[in-house]
Amino acid sequence: MLKQSTIEKVLEAALSTGGDFSEVFVEDKFVNSIELQSSKIEKSMSGRDFGIGIRIFSGLQCVYTYTSDFSEASLIAAAKRAALAIKGGGSGILQPLKRELLTPIHTITQLPNSVEHARKAAVMKKANEIVRSYDTRIQQAGIRYLDEVQNVLIANSEGTLAEDQRVHSRLVIQATAAEGNEMQSGFYGPGAHAGFEFIENLDLNHYAGEAARIAVTKLGAAPCPSGKFPVIIDNEFGGVIFHEACGHGLEATSVAKNNSVFANRIGEKVAPDIVTYIDDGTLPNEWGSLTIDDEGEKTRKNVLIENGILKGYLIDKFNARRMNVEATGSSRRESYRFNPTSRMTNTYIAPGRSTPEEIIAATENGIYAKYMGGGQVNPATGDYNFAVEEAYVVKDGKIAHPVRGATLIGNGAKTLQKVDMVGNNLAHGAGMCGSVSGSLHVNVGQPMLRVSEITVGGTKGES
Amino acid sequence: MEIQQFQEKLLHSARNAGFDEAEVYFEKSSSFQVMVFEGEIDSYETSEEGGVGLRGLYDGKMGYAYTEKIEDDSIPFLIDSAKANAEVLDEDDGADIFAGSDRYIEHSSYNEALDSVPIPDKIDFLKEVEQKTRDYDPRILALNYCVLQDFSSEKALTNSKGLSLHDRSNGLIVFVSAVAKDGEEMKTGASVRLTRDFQSLDADAIAKEAAEEALAQLGETTVPSKQYPVILRHDAAASLLAAFTPIFSAEEAQKGQSLLNGKVGDVIGAEHVTLIDDPFHKDSLFGGTFDGEGVATRETVLIAGGVLETLLHNRKTAKKEGMNSTGHGSKASYKGTLTVSPHSLYVAPGVKTEMEMIAGVPEGILVTGLSGLHSGTNPISGEFSLAASGFFIQDGKISVPVKQMTIAGNFFDFLKSIDTVGSDLKFVPGGCGSPSLKVSSLSVTVE
Numbered sequence: 082m083l084k085q086s087t088i089e090k091v092l093e094a095a096l097s098t099g100g101d102f103s104e105v106f107v108e109d110k111f112v113n114s115i116e117l118q119s120s121k122i123e124k125s126m127s128g129r130d131f132g133i134g135i136r137i138f139s140g141l142q143c144v145y146t147y148t149s150d151f152s153e154a155s156l157i158a159a160a161k162r163a164a165l166a167i168k169g170g171g172s173g174i175l176q177p178l179k180r181e182l183l184t185p186i187h188t189i190t191q192l193p194n195s196v197e198h199a200r201k202a203a204v205m206k207k208a209n210e211i212v213r214s215y216d217t218r219i220q221q222a223g224i225r226y227l228d229e230v231q232n233v234l235i236a237n238s239e240g241t242l243a244e245d246q247r248v249h250s251r252l253v254i255q256a257t258a259a260e261g262n263e264m265q266s267g268f269y270g271p272g273a274h275a276g277f278e279f280i281e282n283l284d285l286n287h288y289a290g291e292a293a294r295i296a297v298t299k300l301g302a303a304p305c306p307s308g309k310f311p312v313i314i315d316n317e318f319g320g321v322i323f324h325e326a327c328g329h330g331l332e333a334t335s336v337a338k339n340n341s342v343f344a345n346r347i348g349e350k351v352a353p354d355i356v357t358y359i360d361d362g363t364l365p366n367e368w369g370s371l372t373i374d375d376e377g378e379k380t381r382k383n384v385l386i387e388n389g390i391l392k393g394y395l396i397d398k399f400n401a402r403r404m405n406v407e408a409t410g411s412s413r414r415e416s417y418r419f420n421p422t423s424r425m426t427n428t429y430i431a432p433g434r435s436t437p438e439e440i441i442a443a444t445e446n447g448i449y450a451k452y453m454g455g456g457q458v459n460p461a462t463g464d465y466n467f468a469v470e471e472a473y474v475v476k477d478g479k480i481a482h483p484v485r486g487a488t489l490i491g492n493g494a495k496t497l498q499k500v501d502m503v504g505n506n507l508a509h510g511a512g513m514c515g516s517v518s519g520s521l522h523v524n525v526g527q528p529m530l531r532v533s534e535i536t537v538g539g540t541k542g543e544s
Numbered sequence: 545m546e547i548q549q550f551q552e553k554l555l556h557s558a559r560n561a562g563f564d565e566a567e568v569y570f571e572k573s574s575s576f577q578v579m580v581f582e583g584e585i586d587s588y589e590t591s592e593e594g595g596v597g598l599r600g601l602y603d604g605k606m607g608y609a610y611t612e613k614i615e616d617d618s619i620p621f622l623i624d625s626a627k628a629n630a631e632v633l634d635e636d637d638g639a640d641i642f643a644g645s646d647r648y649i650e651h652s653s654y655n656e657a658l659d660s661v662p663i664p665d666k667i668d669f670l671k672e673v674e675q676k677t678r679d680y681d682p683r684i685l686a687l688n689y690c691v692l693q694d695f696s697s698e699k700a701l702t703n704s705k706g707l708s709l710h711d712r713s714n715g716l717i718v719f720v721s722a723v724a725k726d727g728e729e730m731k732t733g734a735s736v737r738l739t740r741d742f743q744s745l746d747a748d749a750i751a752k753e754a755a756e757e758a759l760a761q762l763g764e765t766t767v768p769s770k771q772y773p774v775i776l777r778h779d780a781a782a783s784l785l786a787a788f789t790p791i792f793s794a795e796e797a798q799k800g801q802s803l804l805n806g807k808v809g810d811v812i813g814a815e816h817v818t819l820i821d822d823p824f825h826k827d828s829l830f831g832g833t834f835d836g837e838g839v840a841t842r843e844t845v846l847i848a849g850g851v852l853e854t855l856l857h858n859r860k861t862a863k864k865e866g867m868n869s870t871g872h873g874s875k876a877s878y879k880g881t882l883t884v885s886p887h888s889l890y891v892a893p894g895v896k897t898e899m900e901m902i903a904g905v906p907e908g909i910l911v912t913g914l915s916g917l918h919s920g921t922n923p924i925s926g927e928f929s930l931a932a933s934g935f936f937i938q939d940g941k942i943s944v945p946v947k948q949m950t951i952a953g954n955f956f957d958f959l960k961s962i963d964t965v966g967s968d969l970k971f972v973p974g975g976c977g978s979p980s981l982k983v984s985s986l987s988v989t990v991e
Contacts, residue, residue: 109613115632118799119799121633121634121635122632122633122634123633123634123637124608124633124881125607125608125628125629125630125632125633126608126609126610126629126879126880126881127608127609127610127625127626127628127629128609128610128611128612128625128879129610129611129612129613129618129621130612131611131612131613132593132612141584142584142585142588143586143587143588144587144588144589145587145588145589145590146589146590146591147589147591147592147593148591148592148593149592149593149594149595149612149613149614150592151613159590159592162590163588163590166585166588166663197628198628198629198631198632199632201632202632220800221799221800221801257800257801257924259800262803263925264803264924264925265924265925266922266924266925307769307950307987307989308769308989338581338686338688339686340686340688340723418591418593420587420589454919454920455916455918455919456916456919456920457915457916457917457918457919457920457931459732459915460688461688461723461730461732462730462731462732464931464948465931466915466916466920466930466931466948466950467916467919468916468919468920468929485927486927486929486952487929488916488920488929488930488931488950488952488989490931490948490950490989490991491948491991492948536950536989536991537989538929538950538952538989539929539952539987539989
């Protein structure tokens with residue numbers, strides 16, 4: 082993507098004012114997106130994202146610059162301009178670049194840009210038909226197809242030179258149901274670090290059917306009661322709550338500056354024995370997986386919490402300096418436009434022993450959150466709030482009736498302490514996670530689990 | 545390669561490849577961002593970026609493609625991709641290439657003086673803000689964000705119908721968030737400024753605002769969960785409005801995804817609610833003289849005295865209803881396909897100050913912050929359920945900060961139940977603005 086001699090000159094120019102580490106990240110990414118609305122393919126877009134990010138460290142100082150101008154002269158100039166912000170001791174020396182031969186751990190059989198649009202459109206139309214034929218109250222279906230082939234080259238002054246190709250495919254299905262004056266929506270967005278084979282092999286009846294079922298179920302659902310309840314959170318995308326409320330607090334981005342409730346607590350008990358929390362970027366072809374991270378480090382399985390004990394954090398090279406520890410293969414960025422930092426990949430709560438039936442049967446008066454919506458957390462405090470896409474009231478050990486407008490409100494660290502049952506049905510769900518280094522492909526995951534008490538915000542008032 | 549040369553080459557190649565009409569949209573920007581932590585530069589970023597988007601009519605259908613690699617190599621990629629993207633469309637979607645408006649309002653969203661502020665001055669200013677925030681009170685533990693960001697950008701639209709437009713803009717944003725700690729309790733408070741005038745920034749005022757906001761929230765108490773009269777402070781109100789902007793899009797309405805479909809001329813808000821989109825508002829950093837299709841922009845009144853006057857249109861949605869575009873054809877960038885969105889949407893201010901509004905409430909809630917806006921709002925149904933921070937109002941006075949709350953309701957009901965509009969119009973970084981708004985009743989759940 083760039084000549085090795087150019088890369089070397091840029092890395093050297095970046096160290097010219099005394100920086101002790103420099104890095105070049107080259108990205109050449111091809112994307113396609115197609116949208117279906119009102120049973121017609123309405124939008125289709127293709128593009129090529131291209132640019133170069135240059136990063137320089139001097140102790141605990143970090144400078145980042147990026148440009149789409151790829152001529153050698155302007156890259157060297159950009160590196161020199163960025164280096165002006167560094168007043169270093171002059172210790173940085175460029176090590177000879179050693180090209181690393183990577184064995185890709187995520188097999189791709191059909192590169193999406195080699196597949197004709199017509200085949201992509203055919204899958205979308207099939208998904209559309211499944212949504213529309215689900216129920217007469219379905220009023221609209223929106224199907225979005227996305228693929229990306231991201232080629233990266235990462236080189237740094239420590240001698241790293243690595244190239245990688247990341248391929249992502251996703252189908253996003255949205256169903257709208259209407260009755261009288263009321264409109265409700267349902268959503269499902271399966272995705273993988275894979276090519277078109279993933280889209281072609283998707284169980285559309287399941288995913289499109291579920292999107293439609295969620296929208297219809299919410300129609301006429303009673304307003305959710307508010308108050309404190311035991312809450313059963315279902316598997317797969319249910320994991321978003323711990324992603325937001327605990328996962329972000331375990332990223333070095335928060336921990337390094339003591340802006341996290343989990344800072345300086347390695348070895349401490351932060352959760353009940355039944356909770357083990359893992360971030361694993363190596364899971365084959367999962368949406369959040371990578372062969373190497375955006376600093377060129379191999380991804381790995383990082384155990385964050387083991388049987389309730391805090392074991393580790395997600396750490397990038399820069400925060401590793403502040404924290405005086407090793408990086409964990411967790412440094413990520415949306416694109417060359419972002420300075421990378423520690424982020425999650427596929428994060429999940431490990432399976433426990435309870436069956437889903439046992440968990441529901443053991444709950445007298447609670448809320449069952451079958452599909453979670455998105456949410457937000459204040460990483461400094463761990464306070465979170467989450468919308469529940471599809472929720473039910475549980476009465477006397479049985480799922481009673483659907484409710485809408487449910488929100489879960491609480492504090493991540495406290496909620497973690499209150500997990501009292503962990504199911505045996507681990508599954509992962511694809512999502513996009515937005516934070517300091519941009520919007521990234523991540524999986525969240527968990528088995529069904531129960532929290533003994535969460536504040537539920539609803540529109541019905543206290544019950 | 546020179547951009548003008550590339551644009552011409554691309555238009556020429558498009559015509560040779562069988563496109564009937566074509567448009568090339570170019571954007572370029574440079575930006576600078578610095579973050580400060582404990583007196584040191586924590587992150588420092590500069591950038592130069594840009595790209596080109598091609599939009600062309602092929603066999604009656606509009607094909608799109610873009611590239612950030614501006615070189616000859618990219619021309620076949622753009623042409624082939626745009627063609628393939630046109631071919632996969634199910635039918636002519638009514639979009640066209642525009643020959644131009646009769647008149648474009650002259651307005652500059654660019655201040656040359658801002659581009660010439662030396663970087664060290666900006667860094668020193670931010671360090672001063674951080675120091676003053678930390679020194680404000682011993683309970684201020686740290687700043688979890690202390691950022692200054694500025695940008696300078698230009699865009700150009702050229703098409704085969706002879707239209708050639710050019711616009712520039714710049715702006716600067718300062719955002720600080722202070723963490724206050726008392727015992728085990730931790731609270732954050734933020735302050736934000738948007739400006740094109742660096743000299744107008746006041747470090748003392750920014751520090752005071754962030755620190756006091758964080759400190760004021762210490763000592764949180766729980767109050768009963770129930771329906772309360774609620775005042776949404778200007779920033780909370782503006783962020784709620786921002787989350788619901790899709791309801792005003794004619795594109796969403798025509799798809800059956802906005803409940804405002806067919807409601808033009810109807811009363812949809814309380815009588816003192818006026819909603820305006822102004823591409824030239826002095827307090828917003830968003831806007832411009834032409835939209836994503838090259839249509840001239842102007843001030844548009846969406847709601848006047850509670851009555852829905854119009855939805856926002858681009859040329860395609862306007863054609864469907866036999867009217868003219870309102871100048872809201874939008875592309876997120878050269879990467880975007882054409883859609884509809886406001887420039888700077890705001891609620892027109894009333895006469896009462898925030899204090900006067902509070903004074904009129906015997907028992908209620910003042911909301912000063914909302915979070916979870918991308919997940920807790922549903923623009924289709926209008927429902928929202930959002931984490932809120934704020935204060936309990938008793939006997940017309942702020943009494944105590946309230947533990948984490950959730951406010952829930954429906955935006956369409958919210959518009960109708962606004963009984964007081966404040967005088968304190970402010971814009972949030974996303975481009976929406978509002979004064980403080982009071983509604984008679986909203987469901988509030990306290991943790």
